[in-house]
Amino acid sequence: MTVLEILQRSTEYLAARGVDSARLNAELLLSHVLQKPRLRLYLEFDRNVTEADTARARELVRRRGHREPLQHLTGTAAFLGHELEVSPAVLIPRPETEVLAQAAIRLLSGREEPSPLRVLDFGTGSGCLAIAIAAAVPFAEVHALDLSTAALDTATRNARRSGVDRIRFHLGDGFAALQSASGLLPGDLDLLVSNPPYIPTGDLASLDPEVRDHDPRAALDGGADGLHFYRRLSREAPAWLKPGAPLLLEFGDGQAPALQSLFQDGGWRLEAVEKDLSGTDRILIVRSPTA
Ligand SMILES: C[S@@+](CC[C@H](N)C(=O)[O-])C[C@H]1O[C@@H](n2cnc3c(N)ncnc32)[C@H](O)[C@@H]1O
Structure with a gap:
């Protein structure tokens, strides 16, 4: 033929x-x-x-x-100029997450400290955010954590593939992953970025088959109302961030108002809500409580 x-x-x-x-x-x-x-x-x-x-x-x-995802069949996905290995072990990086990476890179690049800026990618998956940030901001000391061993293995290979050797990977459940021999102490972080699982559990069954049947459930399920990880971050992240340091979060359709209240109630200062390329609110930037 x-x-x-x-x-x-x-x-x-x-x-x-x-x-x-x-x-x-x-x-x-x-x-x-x-x-x-x-x-x-x-x-x-x-x-x-x-x-x-x-x-x-x-x-x-x-x-x-x-309905196997195209990226699983080719084995790779593009993210801000990086070609990343993907498989059913990791969420396929999405274009909207490129907007999150660019917002983090913009905030870090505007800083003038001579000492390294410590950055954490919470729930790194394929490593897309950590890798894009480390590649674009040479003076950033980038840490990345995930609950999934298979995801961290993939992220480690992706960092090597992208020629980025400055990322430290940590395995475990949220900030507990940082507590043993991570080289990071509470209050050390200059910036935290995360694209956490944010789909309400009850909505998982109605997702497209490519997502529902092939992205890892641990990358999707945000609990009953989709906000489980934002509550955790609002509560637990202030101990790890410097006072006034930024937290940048991706979130799902329609979640902006609930997130703004949640973080403001937790003493965070709202800095911005940014849109993705289709004009939908997608990124929240808040500053950690100062008192
Ligand atoms: C939505 S995916 C994001 C992956 C990647 N950062 C991206 O943007 O493509 C969320 C990631 O969080 C991880 N995760 C879920 N629960 C976690 C937990 N309790 N602690 C650490 N990581 C977790 C999942 O394994 C998954 O890799």
């Missing part, structure tokens, strides 16, 4: 299975199989594809039609 024939058949199949952007998915899968940039396919529509590559493409398209 030719490149064009494979693309046409794959697109029809994926569209019939309810996959969004079916043609784009077909192109990305075929370019992955042929190890060529996607746009190169346009110059080679009439080229005959070998039987072996046709069979590989057909199998990947079949799996995509069964």
Whole structure:
């Protein structure tokens, strides 16, 4: 079969299975199989594809039609210019989280301290936030924690892959992960960033199959109202942050008002609510209590 024939058949199949952007998915899968940039396919529509590559493409398209995420089939996801390994062990990094990373980088880059700024990524998953921050802010001492051993292994490989060797990874449940031999003491942190699990438990069943069946549940489930981790951070983070230091959080659709009250009630100062690329409120920036 030719490149064009494979693309046409794959697109029809994926569209019939309810996959969004079916043609784009077909192109990305075929370019992955042929190890060529996607746009190169346009110059080679009439080229005959070998039987072996046709069979590989057909199998990947079949799996995509069964709603396995594209990134699990190619094995990678892009995040602010970094190509990261992803698998069912970690949340696939989302474009809205790039906005969170950029906000953290902006705040850190505006600082002029000669001493290293200590940063923590709470719930690092693939390591996307920690890696993007460490790569962009050379004077930051970046720590990253996660409850999942498999996630931390992936994040460690991703840091190496991105050429970033300054991240210290910590395994454990929230701040308890920092208590043994982490090199960090309470009150040490200059900035805390987190994209915590924020989906209300009752909403998990109605998520798209790509998310519901393939992202780790521990990366999604934010408790009955989705706010479990924000309550924990509001309570526990002041002990680890310097007074007045920023906490940057991603949050889910419609959660901004509840989060603003929650943090203000906890004595935090509201700095900003920022939007994602689709214009939806997505990032909360608050400053830790000073008294
Ligand atoms: C929504 S994912 C975010 C992953 C990554 N930071 C990103 O933005 O793509 C949340 C992460 O928090 C981790 N996590 C969940 N509960 C945790 C806990 N109690 N302590 C530490 N990490 C936790 C999960 O394993 C998951 O990797």
